[in-house]
Amino acid sequence: xxxxxxxxxxxxxxxxxxxxxxxxxxxxxxxxxxxxxxxxxxxxxxxxxxxxxxxxxxxxxxxxxxxxxxxxxxxxxxxxxxxxxxxxxxxxxxxxxxxxxxxxxxxxxxxxxxxxxxxxxxxxxxxxxxxxxxxxxxxxxxxxxxxxxxxxxxxxxxxxxxxxxxxxxxxxxxxxxxxxxxxxxxxxxxxxxxxxxxxxxxxxxxxxxxxxxxxxxxxxxxxxxxxxxxxxxxxxxxxxxxxxxxxxxxxxxxxxxxxxxxxxxx
Numbered sequence: 001x002x003x004x005x006x007x008x009x010x011x012x013x014x015x016x017x018x019x020x021x022x023x024x025x026x027x028x029x030x031x032x033x034x035x036x037x038x039x040x041x042x043x044x045x046x047x048x049x050x051x052x053x054x055x056x057x058x059x060x061x062x063x064x065x066x067x068x069x070x071x072x073x074x075x076x077x078x079x080x081x082x083x084x085x086x087x088x089x090x091x092x093x094x095x096x097x098x099x100x101x102x103x104x105x106x107x108x109x110x111x112x113x114x115x116x117x118x119x120x121x122x123x124x125x126x127x128x129x130x131x132x133x134x135x136x137x138x139x140x141x142x143x144x145x146x147x148x149x150x151x152x153x154x155x156x157x158x159x160x161x162x163x164x165x166x167x168x169x170x171x172x173x174x175x176x177x178x179x180x181x182x183x184x185x186x187x188x189x190x191x192x193x194x195x196x197x198x199x200x201x202x203x204x205x206x207x208x209x210x211x212x213x214x215x216x217x218x219x220x221x222x223x224x225x226x227x228x229x230x231x232x233x234x235x236x237x238x239x240x241x242x243x244x245x246x247x248x249x250x251x252x253x254x255x256x257x258x259x260x261x262x263x264x265x266x
Contacts, residue, residue: 030239032247119182139191174218
């Protein structure tokens with residue numbers, strides 16, 4: 001299947017290819033991941049729309065104008081603020097200004113925008129779309145919008161971690177580096193970089209790097225998890241429910257009484 005920007009996020013493409021987001025869906029809740037492949041979807045959140053607004057701006061003027069036209073819900077439609085971003089989205093312009101005013105951020109965000117690549121990895125065909133691809137400078141970068149760059153986030157399995165680990169961006173960067181390597185046929189990985197900007201007033205920002213052993217560790221874990229994911233995606237195994245995600249809450253059917261001490265997952 002040949003991918004382009006129009007069909008990259010289509011159901012057909014998601015059924016044919018694995019992606020970072022789909023991998024994370026399977027790791028979070030197999031039942032939800034399979035429901036998405038059948039057409040179920042979550043309503044877009046304000047956080048997702050805000051992040052997409054920032055991404056579209058740095059993709060270029062044409063992409064930005066198209067995004068704004070496709071998402072009128074971001075803008076006020078009446079009164080003295082008509083045509084302006086709604087209050088909950090106004091921080092997006094401050095986030096854009098924070099990145100634009102920083103020479104290092106602009107430097108690492110140079111490159112070709114929204115580059116699609118595919119490769120076979122661990123028994124599956126994968127797709128990626130790189131925010132900023134600059135092979136001449138031996139790197140690629142991805143923009144992340146976050147509530148707070150420095151805030152520690154509790155993970156039941158790993159304790160307190162950074163937003164990078166909590167959102168499995170280490171996994172994303174490893175996948176992108178390895179798929180890019182295979183796609184172009186190079187010997188080693190180019191440098192993956194995250195450009196993070198927060199939703200605080202004023203926004204914080206950081207340029208975040210990774211080491212080779214981070215990529216090696218993440219690829220090893222993905223390889224270990226893929227047999228189960230492929231068995232479920234192909235229908236050979238039944239998906240397990242997490243009973244906590246939106247999909248599981250929507251489709252939940254009770255068949256027993258729960259002891260109160262079991263309500264907290266430790």
